[in-house]
Amino acid sequence: AQTVTQSQPEMSVQEAETVTLSCTYDTSENNYYLFWYKQPPSRQMILVIRQEAYKQQNATENRFSVNFQKAAKSFSLKISDSQLGDTAMYFCAFMKQTGNTPLVFGKGTRLSVIA
Amino acid sequence: GAVVSQHPSRVICKSGTSVKIECRSLDFQATTMFWYRQFPKQSLMLMATSNEGSKATYEQGVEKDKFLINHASLTLSTLTVTSAHPEDSSFYICSARKVGETQYFGPGTRLLVL
Numbered sequence: 656a657q658t659v660t661q662s663q664p665e666m667s668v669q670e671a672e673t674v675t676l677s678c679t680y681d682t683s684e685n686n687y688y689l690f691w692y693k694q695p696p697s698r699q700m701i702l703v704i705r706q707e708a709y710k711q712q713n714a715t716e717n718r719f720s721v722n723f724q725k726a727a728k729s730f731s732l733k734i735s736d737s738q739l740g741d742t743a744m745y746f747c748a749f750m751k752q753t754g755n756t757p758l759v760f761g762k763g764t765r766l767s768v769i770a
Numbered sequence: 771g772a773v774v775s776q777h778p779s780r781v782i783c784k785s786g787t788s789v790k791i792e793c794r795s796l797d798f799q800a801t802t803m804f805w806y807r808q809f810p811k812q813s814l815m816l817m818a819t820s821n822e823g824s825k826a827t828y829e830q831g832v833e834k835d836k837f838l839i840n841h842a843s844l845t846l847s848t849l850t851v852t853s854a855h856p857e858d859s860s861f862y863i864c865s866a867r868k869v870g871e872t873q874y875f876g877p878g879t880r881l882l883v884l
Binding site for chain 1: 819
């Protein structure tokens with residue numbers, strides 16, 4: 656079975672600064688996807704970024720980028736130039752590439768961006 | 771990204787009544803839909819996985835007769851909370867995806883049972 660661990664329950668960052676959220680996972684699969692989802696106070700789950708395990712290049716989406724270390728089973732999220740609207744719960748998630756298996760979520764990290 | 775709608779966004783009902791929540795994928799055909807429950811300040815807890823035209827697969831500890839799931843088409847799944855009680859009060863979220871693709875979430879339904 657797969658597990659996803661987010662070791663930082665809460666974090667805070669000053670506006671315009673950079674913050675990194677940690678995520679590690681455990682799996683015996685070789686082909687899979689990793690995701691970061693954001694859940695703001697509205698509670699709508701929003702996809703932030705997606706990484707395919709077979710790709711060595713780290714995914715980036717504007718101010719969001721990941722550091723994917725497959726051998727170490729690590730998948731951290733870096734948010735640059737933090738904005739007040741980035742305040743949210745962030746969930747790291749794992750999905751097997753084959754079949755219709757559900758996402759496996761970490762427990763989340765609550766990020767507060769301070770003005 | 772793809773759009774998933776969920777209706778109603780919030781519902782208040784009396785104990786003993788049944789409540790139906792609809793989940794629709796608006797701009798794609800979802801081979802699989804998922805239903806989650808989320809308690810305050812916690813992660814999402816998977817309740818069941820449903821594939822169009824077949825019976826839902828429930829997670830351990832989730833009563834299938836309590837939480838009825840119908841996946842009538844590739845764009846619609848419903849969750850019915852039967853004979854709701856106050857302990858069923860929660861935030862319910864649906865999600866949809868195609869095989870091997872990104873999973874998209876509905877905006878959630880806040881259920882309060884009095």
